Amino acid sequence: MSGPVASGFVRVSTRGDYASRALLSLALHGAETPTSVRDIAERTGLPQPYLEQILLALKGAGLVRSKRGVGGGYVLARPPEEISLAQIVAAVDGPIAAGDFGEPHENGACDHEGQCVLLAVWADVGETIRTHLQSYSLADMVDRARGNVAATAAV
Numbered sequence: 001m002s003g004p005v006a007s008g009f010v011r012v013s014t015r016g017d018y019a020s021r022a023l024l025s026l027a028l029h030g031a032e033t034p035t036s037v038r039d040i041a042e043r044t045g046l047p048q049p050y051l052e053q054i055l056l057a058l059k060g061a062g063l064v065r066s067k068r069g070v071g072g073g074y075v076l077a078r079p080p081e082e083i084s085l086a087q088i089v090a091a092v093d094g095p096i097a098a099g100d101f102g103e104p105h106e107n108g109a110c111d112h113e114g115q116c117v118l119l120a121v122w123a124d125v126g127e128t129i130r131t132h133l134q135s136y137s138l139a140d141m142v143d144r145a146r147g148n149v150a151a152t153a154a155v
Helices: 014-028 037-044 048-060 085-093 115-134 138-145
Strands: 064-067 073-076
Touching: 014 037, 014 048, 014 073, 014 085, 014 138, 037 048, 037 073, 048 064, 048 085, 085 115, 085 138
Parallel strands: none
Antiparallel strands: 064 073
16 A cells, blocks of 8 residues: 555645745744745745745735835735634645545536545545644744744644
């Protein structure tokens, strides 16, 4: 047996990870002063051109605001307590799901043996992932980064 299920983990995309790291950097260094993409890239070790694309998606989702010109850059659009990991990941990857299998009982999705049962299970798995990521705020990540909370959560 091989793959993500056999190894006991669900994958978060590179975009989701980079977006989370970028917003954590903004939260760690103050929410009021704009931070340039270059500074975020240097602090996080992320590639600047890719980070620029990610920040535009985060801006479109209302998670960051940008300021142009001298002293410009990005700031969080809301307090870190009001931004969840689920919102960050969904902003750059779209809806959080266990897979793109469709919904049970829609467009012939249950035409084959066992398919409808498994579609319902995959939907439950996606909801569990969403709920778990929703339980972590950016403020929680700041606390962990500063050593104020245990680095791993009991699952």
